[in-house]
Amino acid sequence: MKIGVCVKSTPDTAITRFKYTSGNDGIDAAQVKFTVNPYDEFAVEEAARMKEAHGGEVVAVTVGDAGAGKVLRETLAVGVDRGVHVDAVNTDSLATARLLAAVARSEGFGVLFCGKVAVDDQASAVPAMVAELLGWPHVSVVTAFSTDGATFTASRAVGGGVEEVVTGALPVVITAERGLNEPRYQKLKDIMAAKKKVVGVVTPESLGVSAADLAPVVTFSAYADPPERPKGRVIPGDAAEAARELVRLLRDEAKVL
Amino acid sequence: MFDPTAEQLELAQAVRDFCHAEIGPTVKEDDEHERFRKELIGAMGAMGFCGVPTEESWGGLGLGYLDYVVVLEEIARVSASYAVSVAVTGLPQIILRMFGDDAQRAQWLPALAQGQALGAFALSEASSGSDAASLTTTATRHGDDYVLRGTKLWCTHGGVADLYVVMARTGGPGPKGVSAFLVPGDAPGLRGGKKEEKMGLRASPTTEVVFEDVVVPASSRLGPEGTGFRVAMAALDSGRITSGAVATGVGQAALEFSARYATEREQFGQPIIDFQGVGFMLADMAARVDGGRLMVRRAAWLRDQGLDYGQAAALAKLVATDAAMAVTTDAVQVLGGNGYTREYPVERYMRDAKVMQIVEGTNQIQRLVISRQIKARYRA
Numbered sequence: 001m002k003i004g005v006c007v008k009s010t011p012d013t014a015i016t017r018f019k020y021t022s023g024n025d026g027i028d029a030a031q032v033k034f035t036v037n038p039y040d041e042f043a044v045e046e047a048a049r050m051k052e053a054h055g056g057e058v059v060a061v062t063v064g065d066a067g068a069g070k071v072l073r074e075t076l077a078v079g080v081d082r083g084v085h086v087d088a089v090n091t092d093s094l095a096t097a098r099l100l101a102a103v104a105r106s107e108g109f110g111v112l113f114c115g116k117v118a119v120d121d122q123a124s125a126v127p128a129m130v131a132e133l134l135g136w137p138h139v140s141v142v143t144a145f146s147t148d149g150a151t152f153t154a155s156r157a158v159g160g161g162v163e164e165v166v167t168g169a170l171p172v173v174i175t176a177e178r179g180l181n182e183p184r185y186q187k188l189k190d191i192m193a194a195k196k197k198v199v200g201v202v203t204p205e206s207l208g209v210s211a212a213d214l215a216p217v218v219t220f221s222a223y224a225d226p227p228e229r230p231k232g233r234v235i236p237g238d239a240a241e242a243a244r245e246l247v248r249l250l251r252d253e254a255k256v257l
Numbered sequence: 258m259f260d261p262t263a264e265q266l267e268l269a270q271a272v273r274d275f276c277h278a279e280i281g282p283t284v285k286e287d288d289e290h291e292r293f294r295k296e297l298i299g300a301m302g303a304m305g306f307c308g309v310p311t312e313e314s315w316g317g318l319g320l321g322y323l324d325y326v327v328v329l330e331e332i333a334r335v336s337a338s339y340a341v342s343v344a345v346t347g348l349p350q351i352i353l354r355m356f357g358d359d360a361q362r363a364q365w366l367p368a369l370a371q372g373q374a375l376g377a378f379a380l381s382e383a384s385s386g387s388d389a390a391s392l393t394t395t396a397t398r399h400g401d402d403y404v405l406r407g408t409k410l411w412c413t414h415g416g417v418a419d420l421y422v423v424m425a426r427t428g429g430p431g432p433k434g435v436s437a438f439l440v441p442g443d444a445p446g447l448r449g450g451k452k453e454e455k456m457g458l459r460a461s462p463t464t465e466v467v468f469e470d471v472v473v474p475a476s477s478r479l480g481p482e483g484t485g486f487r488v489a490m491a492a493l494d495s496g497r498i499t500s501g502a503v504a505t506g507v508g509q510a511a512l513e514f515s516a517r518y519a520t521e522r523e524q525f526g527q528p529i530i531d532f533q534g535v536g537f538m539l540a541d542m543a544a545r546v547d548g549g550r551l552m553v554r555r556a557a558w559l560r561d562q563g564l565d566y567g568q569a570a571a572l573a574k575l576v577a578t579d580a581a582m583a584v585t586t587d588a589v590q591v592l593g594g595n596g597y598t599r600e601y602p603v604e605r606y607m608r609d610a611k612v613m614q615i616v617e618g619t620n621q622i623q624r625l626v627i628s629r630q631i632k633a634r635y636r637a
Contacts, residue, residue: 077267185275185278186267186271186274187305188268188271188304188306189305191264191267191268191271192264192320
């Protein structure tokens with residue numbers, strides 16, 4: 001079975017300091033180090049484990065510019081067999097979903113794993129749209145997954161510590177939550193072996209997706225920083241006195257008590 | 258060769274990710290309690306760190322020394338102790354590849370390269386340090402066997418190693434009476450003796466190793482009788498490159514930590530890096546680390562090219578390890594009172610750096626090697 005996994009190139013949040021583009025309508029990509037979206041790492045790992053258990057081929061797919069294609073290569077050292085880079089601009093979630101659905105259809109994936117959210121726009125929109133476009137079931141924020149090759153069982157944590165178990169028939173779109181698995185490290189040998197693996201570049205036209213299909217339904221007008229947090233206040237005095245003052249302020253000024 | 262290749266950067270990143278997650282969290286505790294976690298060598302072996310230059314057919318990665326020094330530097334940035342463990346497990350592999358026969362290689366190389374066996378190198382003795390050729394451990398031939406008797410000192414992985422490369426006397430005095438042997442860690446009569454309580458590299462066990470009539474088959478001798486000193490010297494030549502790489506990693510860690518600190522710590526209303534006295538100190542530290550790294554890379558490159566690298570390795574070891582000592586000392590100074598406390602890692606870097614000026618031939622021995630070459634070249 002072919003196992004698909006969607007990968008998005010997102011800013012490395014550990015080291016990135018953001019700057020906006022001059023028109024405040026985007027992030028200045030030149031200032032940013034990109035890496036695999038952290039939740040997509042769980043998706044990649046699950047795909048790799050499914051292949052190790054059942055055989056098949058793991059194909060990672062991304063939509064974006066040449067930089068996004070480069071990030072796709074990172075997955076080739078952790079269990080992905082082949083990459084498909086859709087060379088297109090990410091205009092909005094629906095356009096991206098149309099392209100990913102077209103790849104899933106032409107590859108004939110049995111399962112499509114995605115991260116539950118991309119840490120850049122935090123939209124969590126694409127996987128559900130892909131499933132809808134394909135007419136496949138979709139299970140989100142999954143913490144355990146198994147399949148016998150024809151049907152699947154997926155667990156998801158719902159509110160109050162309750163676990164919901166979903167079963168159904170393949171093909172399916174699954175989005176990975178933290179805890180689904182522990183992603184492996186890149187072994188040095190696998191990094192070198194990854195050099196021999198192929199990332200195919202495809203265009204929207206070759207997938208049969210027209211410019212009209214990709215016309216954005218959402219436009220981004222502006223980005224802005226959240227308002228600066230007011231400075232904290234230190235209440236002097238001994239503990240009992242300060243506590244009394246703190247309660248007074250919470251009640252009279254902040255009005256939260 | 259001046260800068261790492263794209264592939265070397267990828268290897269470095271992978272090593273960094275692993276070390277930060279698996280070694281970093283306990284590095285302080287392991288130092289405090291002199292705790293060596295052997296299972297980490299197995300994990301690093303599975304990642305491919307332990308056999309970087311060993312051929313793929315023998316279970317290694319089949320890469321060059323330029324790649325090897327990148328990996329060692331990255332491990333050392335997190336823990337000098339575990340970088341030394343990888344280098345010391347690498348040493349028997351280099352010796353086996355240069356001097357071993359195929360039976361010996363088949364027995365030991367894959368296990369060492371994959372971190373399933375821990376290596377050790379037993380040369381020094383109580384009265385034989387820099388004067389290595391005066392060693393007194395004996396290997397006496399009895400039929401098809403040798404019987405080893407004597408005590409080795411300052412042996413990294415003593416008592417926990419799975420394979421020791423042992424230098425022992427099979428003939429008369431001097432270097433030509435020495436032979437090299439492969440001795441399994443579980444050989445009857447071999448035991449780890451007193452464990453040294455060390456200033457630095459405290460997560461790396463260093464012990465006396467006692468050989469009480471240890472019987473090994475003649476097939477475990479490396480090369481012909483009397484060539485052991487050549488084996489030891491060749492190992493030290495390679496070891497000089499790796500200790501330079503480990504020192505560079507420690508120096509880099511100290512530079513990074515103190516540079517970040519100097520940009521955050523404010524006194525008199527400004528970050529202390531903006532005081533020229535501190536800023537220039539950091540500039541000198543950066544120059545020293547980079548100088549050492551470049552010389553290590555050159556020695557590694559010469560070795561990869563099959564060119565003579567002995568002199569370059571001695572120069573690199575001298576410069577890189579002196580740099581690490583100077584840079585880590587300055588890092589403590591940049592952090593001031595904080596640097597002197599165990600709450601910050603720079604005092605550990607300083608303690609770890611010191612031994613780099615002593616191992617694989619003291620830096621005085623490096624100067625001796627270098628000055629002999631100068632004399633030979635410029636003699637009237």
